[in-house]
Amino acid sequence: DQQVKQNSPSLSVQEGRISILNCDYTNSMFDYFLWYKKYPAEGPTFLISISSIKDKNEDGRFTVFLNKSAKHLSLHIVPSQPGDSAVYFCAASVGFGSARQLTFGSGTQLTVLP
Amino acid sequence: SQTIHQWPATLVQPVGSPLSLECTVEGTSNPNLYWYRQAAGRGLQLLFYSVGIGQISSEVPQNLSASRPQDRQFILSSKKLLLSDSGFYLCAWSVTTGELFFGEGSRLTVL
Structure with missing residues (x-):
């Protein structure tokens, strides 16, 4: 049972335009959401996060939107740059504690x- | 500053051979440690996590095991590798914020 789904395996965007990456989840207990960026043969790096008490978080060119009623979040990158080419992972977690998973x-x- | 290293970076092993991947974290105490696997075309799957020395939780039944002999050392092992064990293995650490910090990854190919 996939609790976090990214239904688009790939996305191509022209430089300077907006990139919108989507993520859906099924577990209504998730309270913290993150986006990670991964280049080939490297470990993922943290990009941006959002708590379930917010519906938007912005950091420079990156904005994450959370729609709790739809159990949907999205990452907007604007303007997109060639260096943004990577695999983007959406992640979610439940609860607080010493070992968030x-x-x-x-x-x-x-x-x-380009 | 905190750093995380894992090795080897690449490994080619025959079926039935043993495995040992090692991960160390510097610059932090009592981190939570994790082993993830990214199989081809799939997302990141949590294999093991540890909240302290000798404390290991397994998320997925398999022929892999993990150990934490020291506070900042996490080891992923197997006695006999299977073809299906091929993948990209990632060690990670976190404290309480929920944000994970990943190592460089280890590419395992089982032939």
Whole structure:
């Protein structure tokens, strides 16, 4: 049972345009959501997060939107740059404590075309 | 600053051979440690996590095991590798914020 789903395995966007990566989840207990970026042969790096008490969080070119009623979150990158080309993983977690466990989506390969 | 290292970076092993991947974290005390696997075309699957020395929780039944002999050392092992064990293995650490910090990854190919 996949609790976090990224239904688009790939996305191509022109440089300078907006990239929108989507993520859906099924577990209504998730209270913290994160996006990670991964280049080939490297470990993922944290990009941006959002708590369930918010519906938007912005950091530079990156904005994450959370729609709790739809159990949907999205990552907007604007303007997109060629260096943004990577696999983006959505992740979610339940509860607080000393060992938060993240459930990851399957990832979306973003390609930004120059 | 905190750093995490795992090795080897790449490994090619025959079916039935043993495995040992090692991960160490520097610059933090009592971290939570994790082993993830990314199989081809799939997301990140949590294999093991540890909240302290000798404390290991397994998320997925398999022929892999993990050990934490020291506070900042996490080891992933297998006595006999299967073809299905091929993948990209990632060690990670966290404290209480929920944010994970990943190592560079280890590419395992089982032939």
